[in-house]
Amino acid sequence: MNGYTVVDFETTGFSHARGDRVVEIGVVTLDTEGNILDEWETLVNPMRHVGATHIHGICAKDVVGAPTFSEVADLFAADLTGNIFVAHNAAFDEAFARGELTACQRLNGSPIPVLDTMAIARRTLSLRSRKLADVCSALGIRNENAHSALSDARATALVLQTFIRRSAMDWHDIAAASRNFDGYTVHDTQHSRDHLRSRRDAAVTQETLSNGGWIDRAIGRRDIPDNWMTAQYFALLDAALLDSYLSTTEQTQLLAFAYDNGLSPAALSRLHAEYVQLVVRGAEADGIVTDAEHAMLRAVSTYLGVDLRQIPKAVDAAREPVRPRSMTISLKPGDRVSITGPVLRAQDSWASYFSARDVQVAGIAKATKVLIAGDPDSQSGKARKARQYGIPIIGESSVESVLSFD
Missing domain, CATH: 3.40.50.10190 (BRCT domain)
Incomplete structure (x- = not known):
């Protein structure tokens, strides 16, 4: 036996069989003595609605750019191989792990042997409730961020650690089924962690987006785009900013266009300034800029990283760019x-x-x-x-x- 792999999932719902998917994974590995060796976490793009945001706190914009389950399946399967799968209310997590791993051909579909800390708590602790929060409270364990996959996995790992060190259970007998289980398949033994995306990563991306600094992530060499490219990029901006909100998905589309066409951050800044100038002209065309138009101009200029006060200086008046469509x-x-x-x-x-x-x-x-x-x-x-x-x-x-x- 190599040790224990503690798993916690946040999911879109309660049943993988009915189409629900994993939206976040937290994994903590321990050795046979219960010492914590490693941990990792990632949001997962479920390729569907993220489900109960009010419970797990994950929004659709958080999983934009996150890996799909198949993209982290090798890392996950490798951590499970030879270890005991541990979870609190393990039947729930095992069902999702089995469904997701089987779907991407990293498991042969067999039920995964598990160790359930909730079941151990039921046998060893005199508690009315064996929910993770209540077990942690009884054992003096603090869960910093409940319903975050890694925080829940850490808490479960500490619960397991406490049971290992306090209980007289025969842990080697418990491990027998896991030790002999050979249902996992790892396709890529390298299984890099570079593509993992935590909640903190998502928050940093969204903060960068909110102040317009996201354009600095576009790299390239072409500083002055031709008129066709301007028209295409403005069309993307028209669609993206139609509701005066630049979603993370729309940001990704704009950056992909900039990268594919070799636009530098300087070129994007110029295009954005020209675009905002055209929106300003459109708002001023009837001689009145309404409160709603003011709000729209502030939102568009903020997302594009353009200072409205600098618009006359930022735009080359000698160049006539393509006029964007109406934002309605x-x-x-x-x-x-x-x-x-x-x-x-x-x-x-x-x-x-x-x-x-x-x-x-x-x-x-x-x-x-x-x-x-x-x-x-x-x-x-x-x-x-x-x-x-x-x-x-x-x-x-x-x-x-x-x-x-x-």
Whole structure:
């Protein structure tokens, strides 16, 4: 026996068999004496809605750029091989581990032998509740951030450590099934950790995005793009900033365009200044800049890292860039919209709202005019197809400001 691998998952729901997926993994490994050897964590892109954000605290934007389960499966399977799989309420975590590993061909589908710290607590502690929080409290263990996968895995590891050192259980007998289990397969024995993405990594990315500094991550050599490239980039900005919000997914799309076309940060800064200048001109065209337009200008300039006070100096007036489209979507009777993951209104409420305006609410098709999302970074099937078709995605709160009806 090599030791113990303590696992905790945060998931989109309660059943992998019914389509729920892992959104975060926390792993702590211990030796046979219960000494902690290593740990790692990562958010996981479930390629669907992230589920109960109010419980696990993970939003769709957090998992943008996070690896899928298959991309961390080798690292996970390697840590399990030869070790005892340990979890608190282990049946839950085992079911997700078995489902995810089997789906990406790192497990032969067999049930994984487990050691359940909840079951040990039931036998050894006189507690009314054996939830992790209650067991930790009884043992004097502090869980710094409950419902964060690594924090829960650390707490479970300390619970196990306490049981190992206090209990007279025959741990070698407990380990027998795990020691003989050979169901795992590791395809890549290198299994680098470079692609792991923690909650802290996600928070740093989002903070960088919020102040416009994200453009510095684009690298390249071309400083002056041609007019075609300007038009293409402005079209991306039109779609991305339609609701005056730049999601993490949209940021990734913009950076990919900049990288693929060799745009430097300096070139992007110039393009962004030109774009904001055009938006300013559009707002001033009727001689009145409303409060809503002021708010929109502040949001757009902030996301693009442009100081509105410097706009006249930042733009080369001798160059006439392509004018961006209007930052509104006009819907006509018979037009089609789609809804994904609503949170402000129920699906039926949105259907009634659009039906009253003779607009159809339906699934995603190439004719769909806009996708309205509870979270603009949603990884739902509708959201992925909308991005594939180039259909704008806006947040629910932006419906009245972005959509107009003929």
